[in-house]
Amino acid sequence: MNTSHAQFQAAFVDALFAPREWVAPRLRQLVEQPAFAVYRNTVMKGCIDALEANFPVVVRLVGHEWFRAAAAVHVAAETPRNGCMLTYGERFADFLRDFEPAAGLPYLPGVAQLDALWRESHAAQDAPVLDATGLSLVDPEAIARLKAQPHPSARWAWFDAQPVFSIWSRNRHGANNSFDADASESSGLLWQGEGALLTRPADTVCWCALPKAGCVFLDACRAGLPLADAAERAQAVEPAVDLAALFATLLRAGAFAGDTHTFAPTGGAS
Numbered sequence: 259m260n261t262s263h264a265q266f267q268a269a270f271v272d273a274l275f276a277p278r279e280w281v282a283p284r285l286r287q288l289v290e291q292p293a294f295a296v297y298r299n300t301v302m303k304g305c306i307d308a309l310e311a312n313f314p315v316v317v318r319l320v321g322h323e324w325f326r327a328a329a330a331v332h333v334a335a336e337t338p339r340n341g342c343m344l345t346y347g348e349r350f351a352d353f354l355r356d357f358e359p360a361a362g363l364p365y366l367p368g369v370a371q372l373d374a375l376w377r378e379s380h381a382a383q384d385a386p387v388l389d390a391t392g393l394s395l396v397d398p399e400a401i402a403r404l405k406a407q408p409h410p411s412a413r414w415a416w417f418d419a420q421p422v423f424s425i426w427s428r429n430r431h432g433a434n435n436s437f438d439a440d441a442s443e444s445s446g447l448l449w450q451g452e453g454a455l456l457t458r459p460a461d462t463v464c465w466c467a468l469p470k471a472g473c474v475f476l477d478a479c480r481a482g483l484p485l486a487d488a489a490e491r492a493q494a495v496e497p498a499v500d501l502a503a504l505f506a507t508l509l510r511a512g513a514f515a516g517d518t519h520t521f522a523p524t525g526g527a528s
Contacts, residue, residue: 305333308343313350313373315429316366328357344377368415368422369429372454375413376430379456379463382411387459388514390506402486406479409515411458416473421447423454423467430465459512466511471496472504476513 309329310317317325332353338346351370354360360367387409396404417423424447453468455476471492478488489501508514 302330302333304343305338305346306330308338308346309333309350312344312347312377313370315373315426316354316370318429319366319369319425320360320363324359328354328359331357344381347374350374365417365420365422365425368417368420369426371415372422372426372456375415375454375456376463376465379411379413379458382409382458385410385515387512388509388516389512390509393509402489403484405482405484406514407516408476408480409457409459409512411456411463412476412513413456414454414468414473414476414513416451416453416468416470418451421449421452423452423465426454427465455508455511455513457512464511466507468507469496469499469504471499472508475504476508479514 306326306329309332310322310325313325320328332347332350336349336353339348347370351367351374354367354370388406393401451470453470453473454465455468455472456463456465458464474495475488475492478491479485483491485505489505492499492501492504
């Protein structure tokens with residue numbers, strides 16, 4: 259591919275999404291053709307359709323028409339970066355944080371983030387899962403010095419101010435037609451921070467609530483710290499955390515990769 263061809267392709271893509279007055283002069287004659295308008299609309303619709311498929315809980319909360327109107331604004335600013343539309347919308351949560359019509363829905367960017375994490379978990383590489391049986395083969399005195407790598411499908415997030423995970427999980431299951439923030443108290447929803455863990459230990463993405471200490475623990479494991487150091491960091495943010503129960507929850511969820519052979523002692527390969 260020569261440079262002029264590459265430049266034309268880039269300008270053509272820009273013309274699909276940019277306002278007409280911003281189109282490069284050499285393409286204006288092409289843009290004025292009726293067939294180009296049809297092609298532009300088809301591409302835009304495809305991108306909006308992809309976002310609608312990729313963020314099902316956001317759609318459920320705001321409705322089809324609101325979502326597609328917001329998605330059109332996002333598509334104009336963020337064109338797809340590759341042909342895999344399953345990954346399209348990497349910055350949609352950030353877009354919603356600055357999108358004025360969503361200002362009254364402070365939990366919406368977090369919900370979009372969890373929709374994106376679900377896709378990442380779904381598409382992640384397969385790998386063996388560490389379970390309690392495999393861990394039982396390790397000398398108990400050595401466990402604290404070992405390093406556990408999060409499973410490739412493990413995704414987690416902490417949300418400081420809103421019950422984002424509860425909102426997302428209720429609507430992901432389809433329990434309600436919508437979430438009414440004004441009805442949160444009557445629905446038993448506590449308006450406080452929450453964490454979430456998503457894993458795919460087998461063929462299906464699973465999720466559960468996770469305390470802040472759990473998110474910090476997994477952050478430390480991802481950074482290659484030994485379990486003892488990860489536990490110390492978790493306890494620093496939640497002094498009352500039951501570390502044994504937390505670790506058991508992570509094991510049951512399939513949050514760690516491999517078996518005892520993939521565990522690395524301190525100072526070894528992680």
